[in-house]
Amino acid sequence: MDRRKFIKLTSSAGAAIALAKIAAVGATESKKQAPVVTKDSADQQHMDAMQQYAELTGGAKLTIGMLVYPGMFLQDLVGPLAVFESLMNRDIHLVWKDINPVGNEKPEHPVLIPIKPTTTFKDCPKNLDVLFVPGGVPGTFTIMEDPEVLMFLAEQSKTARYITSVCTGSLILGAAGLLNGYKATSHWSTLDVLSELGAIPTKERIVVDRNRITGGGVTAGIDFGLKIASLLRNENYAKAVQLYLEYNPEPPFDAGTPEKAPKEVAQFLNDMFSGMVETAKQTAKRAKKRLS
């Protein structure tokens, strides 16, 4: 490749747009979409760029479906989304019952950032490469008993390549009957609740069991996203995304698990969460009963 041409290609519009352009050309390997015909010399430059960095830019078209719902925790969604959006040649759907913004159903607890779904359950494509469920309490508990959502997840799971969650999203997967006999993780506070749903609670940041991939609490979504990126593309591709997102974490404190946190801090959150955990257990028991 002529490197100067590649630089020119990316010079005006910024990296994000350049990535998007290359992504469009990357569709030539798509299993779901006809090859994109190059129309002009700019497209030819993209093809040249593709050739040098094929390992870091190529790959079949990906279709990713991310559930959004009232009461979810925004970072649970946005962490994996930041990774998925950094992949080229992909469609991402934010899926819900309808396309009205979710988040402000309870005027007494308004959220700062309501999310407008892009796609309804009915219109969501089948054969998703990734089916993803974020967590967020107390929204999780409502969804664990929402037949329309559980049916959507169960149906999509039949054709999805990876069935995934972050944080308490695993309780929703479990309530849909999708973690029975699978190792899985959740937010540390609700890890044990997974056993009520037939899953095998596994205390790891990212748990991969066959095609189920679950991440720990909230911020685990970035680690989780990069793991999935490596499976969807390859390890060097995931590393390119990691560098793009400058994911070289340096937490100013080392208190991210109950074992590492000061005793008083862990006790505070255990006290704070204890009622929530009890609600999670009762909800999980009812969900399991419905499944059997």
Add this chain to the structure above:
Amino acid sequence: MDRRKFIKLTSSAGAAIALAKIAAVGATESKKQAPVVTKDSADQQHMDAMQQYAELTGGAKLTIGMLVYPGMFLQDLVGPLAVFESLMNRDIHLVWKDINPVGNEKPEHPVLIPIKPTTTFKDCPKNLDVLFVPGGVPGTFTIMEDPEVLMFLAEQSKTARYITSVCTGSLILGAAGLLNGYKATSHWSTLDVLSELGAIPTKERIVVDRNRITGGGVTAGIDFGLKIASLLRNENYAKAVQLYLEYNPEPPFDAGTPEKAPKEVAQFLNDMFSGMVETAKQTAKRAKKRLS
């Protein structure tokens, strides 16, 4: 404190709501708001909870202003926001020229999640505890030459306690004349551009110089947020937030800086970014000229 009462307090509504309730009571220490009068026994229970965990729940009312703008990178905003929202007794404003959603000004490059500002520049409170600017290319470059935004930032900086940014947001602070003579960081790709704006490029994940606090690229926003939380409250409080968000990062790969990434991966992103970096430099030069 009667621990059973505290558990009862948090049993039905989940942690987020419990936190919010305690937050409301936490306003007793507020410098900006009259003490909240306890009205019933539930409030008394909150007060009891406050007493045991005063270090982890107390503190004066905080007012945080976060700039949002077309072309920002969502994770840059949401990482710090996840931390700030986990603090009790705070108001958070998403600030822009008007309250129309930002993100879809260019129909040819639609974003998945447009953000609706909550507060206009005109209505934004003074004396912010935190003034925050996210990054995101190419949106950053437009903002670096937008007099209305730069004037807002310069004006707010006169009364803000901490003046902060993540990723390329530091270029915007610099263009507003707010980093002259200050150590600061940015996304690794634009770190050197800071010198064009009179700042001292400093290769650290979080850079604190007097009341300027800047974070590195994208995902640095979580580390950055926790650092700020510790300054606004105390270290144990920040650790409680870290545990709440389960921030115990375990990246599946170690490629988050150009030095750590495979050579081919770093070269790819350097090539990809080279045009963008040149644009950043030229934009910074013009901004500096206007300031002088």
